[in-house]
Amino acid sequence: MRVIVLGGGLLGVASAYYLQQLGHEVTVIDRHAAPAAKARGMASAPSRPPLAPPPARSLCRTAIDGLRRRLHRVSGYLTGVRHRPAARLEHMVRLATYSRETVHELRKEAGVSQDLRSAGWMRVYTDAKAFEAFTHSVRRLQALGCSLQLLSPEQAIGIEPSLQHLHGHLAGAAFTPEDTSRDPAAFAASLAFMCRAAGVRFLMNHSVVQLHARDGRIDHVELANADGERSLLRADAYVLALGTGSVPHAQALGIAMPLRRMREYSIVLPIQDMAGAPQVMLNDRHERLRIRRIETPEGERLRVCCTVRLATDAQDLPDSTHFARMLARVETLLPGVVDPSRAEFSSTLHARSASGMPLIGRTPVRNLFLNTAPGAQGWVNACGAGKSIARIVSGLSPEVEFAFAKG
Known part of the structure; x- marks a missing residue:
């Protein structure tokens, strides 16, 4: 199956590696010149504008919005849509533990170097x-x-x-x-090298302009290179791993991503x-x-x-x-x-994300999948999230119990 990973950060690169290991033909698209640029200290200035400040609101409006959020939170607890803090912590620990184990397996099997100076x-x-x-x-x-x-x-x-x-x-x-969060640069560089060695294609210096949907599926993705020239790419499945940049694309498709x-x-x-x-x-x-x-x-x-x-x-x-x-x-x-x-x-x-947890899993758009954690600190979940989304895209069950998006 042809899979396009939208976003070449550490989450996207990890997703691409495990997708390739499961036999897919993978292309990674990113606006930077190198994969995992931020983790490797090679990121350029963002091309998209910063988040706009929230509009000024009256005290009455603020109170109403606060009450609405509380009611929505309670409703979410009752329906199971939202997770209480204790349950959310358990999900995060499971994912972090699974990711740590995955990193150890990767280092052992593929010879990825370990930071010997890491002291805990x-x-x-x-x-x-x-x-x-x-x-x-x-x-x-x-x-x-x-x-x-x-x-x-x-x-x-x-x-x-x-x-x-x-x-x-x-x-x-x-x-x-x-x-695992001490210095991701060496690990990111090694993982990008392993992706290329496995056959992953990287299309760098390209920004995602729009995801075009048809009949409940993504038909193609529209891209722009550094000179503004447009192009189209098609695949069987798409993984949205653009971090905060995933939001406008998801919202344009009617997928809620509260932040x-x-x-x-x-x-x-x-x-x-x-x-x-x-x-x-x-x-x-x-x-x-x-x-x-x-x-x-x-x-x-x-x-x-x-x-x-x-x-x-x-x-x-x-x-x-x-x-x-x-x-x-x-x-x-x-x-x-x-x-x-x-x-x-x-x-x-x-x-x-408003839930505080990475957004990993299916979406209502049948061939579009999420692997994004806006604002998540460090890279502790990258390999666990990447391996999990690769299995989900492949129709396999994840190996860890987590609040994956069901679509």
């Missing part, structure tokens, strides 16, 4: 009540295959000595030696105390920061990220306030480790 991932709590609340869900997560262990403050500092400055303030931590607007703030900081910098990826639960070492052409740096949902009052705060809070928290957690005077700041506006 640690969730850090300085709030005793928050840590106690989290401990209640750990047993359930472990039963689902999550290799997570609770740590006392002393144990956490033993694994990550950079937390020594928090002695007396650290309530506890959760640790896993698995850290939440998000802004991710990122700071890259030179490390001035290598011995004091963390080896593991830290997730600070107090300020929702993700802190990890990265490799850059200038040497090792510390990247600090924070994601804010714009449907909250936080959207009224200027970017400078968010950056100042992040820097202050880094100085509290890791005093003297970085040089804030040489910090590089950036922020990105993007979106996530």
Whole structure:
């Protein structure tokens, strides 16, 4: 069967690889010059405009919309369309665990290199009540295959000595030696190479203009190259893996993709105390920061990220306030480790699905399938999602229990 994967990000490349392994003739289309460009640090500036800000609304309208959302949420719980937070967490852990196992199989069978410097991932709590609340869900997560262990403050500092400055303030931590999110660049490059070796065709520097439907199916896809020249391609099946860019195409076909607007703030900081910098990826639960070492052409740096949902009052705060809070928290957690005077700041506006889960599975359009996770952090689900959608397209049952779209 001929399959076109619309989107050459890591999700699209993983989908293409597993589709090819199941015997399909696969073509990947993407606007960038190289597959998995974002994961490999090779992405160009987006060609599509950023998400437009929401229109101003009156207090009455805001209250009505809030009530409508609550009623819709309750109705979804009762009908089974929406998943409660506990069930949603279980679905996400299952997918992440399955994806991690899939990555290990891929590395073993195909010789994909592993980042030997990966030292694990640690969730850090300085709030005793928050840590106690989290401990209640750990047993359930472990039963689902999550290799997570609770740590006392002393144990956490033993694994990550950079937390020594928090002695007396650290309530506890959760640790896993698995850290697939440390540096996806090498993995993405290897996976793209394997796709080409298997026969996947990449049509780069092409943007998706429109999906043309006929009789409940996609008849063809209209493309434009870098010079604006149009062309048409046909296939037996199509996988929509354009991230946020999937939304206008889905909506044009009458497929609902409700989103939440998000802004991710990122700071890259030179490390001035290598011995004091963390080896593991830290997730600070107090300020929702993700802190990890990265490799850059200038040497090792510390990247600090924070994601804010714009449907909250936080959207009224200027970017400078968010950056100042992040820097202050880094100085509290890791005093003297970085040089804030040489910090590089950036922020990105993007979106996530309203459910918070990746959108994977069938659509009402018979030969159109989804594999997109607007705003999903990292790449932990890429291989699990790619292998699952490949099986769904092929008429096979997925190997993992997840809330796949039924179409």
